[in-house]
Amino acid sequence: MNVSHLSHSPINFYFAKNSRNFVVEELPLYPFSGCGEHLILKIRKKDLTTSQMLNIISENLNIKRREIGYCGLKDKDGLTIQYISINKKLVKNLQNIEFENLKILDSTYHNNKLKLGHLRGNKFFVRVKKLDSANAKKIYNVCEILHKSGFPNYFGYQRFGKNGNNHLDGRALLNGEMKIRDKKISQFLISAYQSHLFNMWLKDRVEFSRIINNFSLVESREYLKLDKELLKKLKTQPQFLKLFNGDVMKHYPDGKMFYNDNVDDTIGRFNKALISPTGVLYGTKTILANDIALEYERKYFDTLLDKVNGDRRFAWVWCENLEFKYKEQVANGEFNFTLPKGSYATVFLEILSNNSINNFMKEKVLI
Numbered sequence: 001m002n003v004s005h006l007s008h009s010p011i012n013f014y015f016a017k018n019s020r021n022f023v024v025e026e027l028p029l030y031p032f033s034g035c036g037e038h039l040i041l042k043i044r045k046k047d048l049t050t051s052q053m054l055n056i057i058s059e060n061l062n063i064k065r066r067e068i069g070y071c072g073l074k075d076k077d078g079l080t081i082q083y084i085s086i087n088k089k090l091v092k093n094l095q096n097i098e099f100e101n102l103k104i105l106d107s108t109y110h111n112n113k114l115k116l117g118h119l120r121g122n123k124f125f126v127r128v129k130k131l132d133s134a135n136a137k138k139i140y141n142v143c144e145i146l147h148k149s150g151f152p153n154y155f156g157y158q159r160f161g162k163n164g165n166n167h168l169d170g171r172a173l174l175n176g177e178m179k180i181r182d183k184k185i186s187q188f189l190i191s192a193y194q195s196h197l198f199n200m201w202l203k204d205r206v207e208f209s210r211i212i213n214n215f216s217l218v219e220s221r222e223y224l225k226l227d228k229e230l231l232k233k234l235k236t237q238p239q240f241l242k243l244f245n246g247d248v249m250k251h252y253p254d255g256k257m258f259y260n261d262n263v264d265d266t267i268g269r270f271n272k273a274l275i276s277p278t279g280v281l282y283g284t285k286t287i288l289a290n291d292i293a294l295e296y297e298r299k300y301f302d303t304l305l306d307k308v309n310g311d312r313r314f315a316w317v318w319c320e321n322l323e324f325k326y327k328e329q330v331a332n333g334e335f336n337f338t339l340p341k342g343s344y345a346t347v348f349l350e351i352l353s354n355n356s357i358n359n360f361m362k363e364k365v366l367i
Contacts, residue, residue: 003152004152004350005151005240006146008354013128013129020127021126023126024123024345026072026082029071032108038069038085038087043083044080045102047077047101049076061086061090063086063090068084070116075158081105084114117341121340128332128334131333133328136326143322146351154347155198157346159195166188167192167196168193170191171193174308194283194305197302202315205241208242209242212234241277244277244293245260245293246293248277248289249275250314252317276316280300282301282302283305283307283311317340320337322335
C-alpha cells in the first residue's frame with residue numbers, strides 16, 4: 001500500500017476499472033495550429049491499450065506504426081480520449097475506414113508530429129460503487145483537504161504489471177539474470193525498476209515527515225538521529241511534506257528545476273502549488289540532490305542503473321477542478337478531476353480512501 005499523508009480511518013467503496021466507471025481525456029500541452037503537415041486526430045478508444053490502438057490504425061491505413069505520433073500511454077481498462085498525429089500525405093479516405101472499439105471525434109492540423117510527454121495533464125471521470133452515506137460524507141471532507149494539500153505522486157500499480165513484478169524483471173535484466181530481445185520491453189521493465197526505487201524513496205520521505213509532524217522533538221531526534229537544530233527548523237514548516245536543503249525543486253506543473261538553497265522562501269511557494277520537490281529516477285545524465293536531501297536520495301541509487309538514462313519526477317502533486325457527487329439512491333460516488341501528466345487516478349483513490357487498492361478494486365492487484 002502506498003503510504004498516505006492523511007490519518008483518517010479507511011473509506012470503503014468498490015471500484016471496477018472499466019469503460020463505464022473510468023474515463024480519461026488527454027489535455028494537450030499546447031493548442032494545435034490548425035494548419036501544417038500533420039493531421040491531428042482526437043480518438044476515443046475503449047478497452048484497448050495505446051499500443052493496441054496504434055497497431056489497429058497502422059494496419060488499417062497501411063502505414064508503419066512509427067509514422068504515428070502520440071502524447072501519452074493509456075491503460076486498456078477504461079474509456080480514453082487521446083490525440084495522435086499522422087503526416088497528411090499518408091492518410092487517404094480516412095472517413096471510410098472503421099476501427100474496432102475506436103472512434104474519431106475530431107480532427108485538425110499542426111506543424112509538428114506529436115511526441116510522448118507533450119501533455120499538460122489528464123482529465124478523469126471515476127465512478128465508485130457500494131458507497132454508503134457515512135463514507136460519502138467523509139469523501140466530501142477529504143476532498144477539501146486534498147484540494148489544498150496535494151498528495152504524494154507515487155507510481156500506480158499499473159506500472160508494475162499484472163503480477164506486480166515488472167521491477168524485479170527490470171533488475172534481473174540489468175544484472176544479466178534475464179535476457180529479452182525486444183528492446184522496448186527491456187527498457188520498459190528497467191524503467192519499472194527505477195519507478196520502484198522512486199516509490200520507496202517517496203514512502204521514506206512521507207514517513208519521515210509523519211514522524212516530524214506527530215512526535216516530540218526528543219522522540220524525533222531519538223528515532224531519526226538528526227541534529228537538534230535541524231529538527232527544530234523542520235518542525236516549524238507548516239506543510240506535511242518537509243522540505244530539505246538540497247532538494248531538487250521544479251516549477252509546477254511544468255518548468256525548470258533548481259536547488260532548494262533557501263527553505264524559508266520555497267515553503268511559501270510550495271504551499272501555493274507554484275513549485276514542488278522532485279525525486280530521482282536514478283540513472284545517468286540526471287540532476288542529483290545535494291546536502292541532506294542527497295543523503296536520503298542516495299539510499300535508493302543502484303549502480304546497475306549507472307548506464308541507463310535517468311530523470312526526475314514530481315514528488316507531490318495537486319488535483320485541479322476536483323468535484324465529487326454522491327448519488328445516494330444507487331450508492332454511487334462520481335469524481336471529476338485533473339492531474340498533471342504521469343500521475344495516477346488510482347493513486348489518488350488510494351490516498352483519498354487511506355486504503356489499500358486491493359480493498360476497493362474489483363480485480364486484485366499483486367503489489
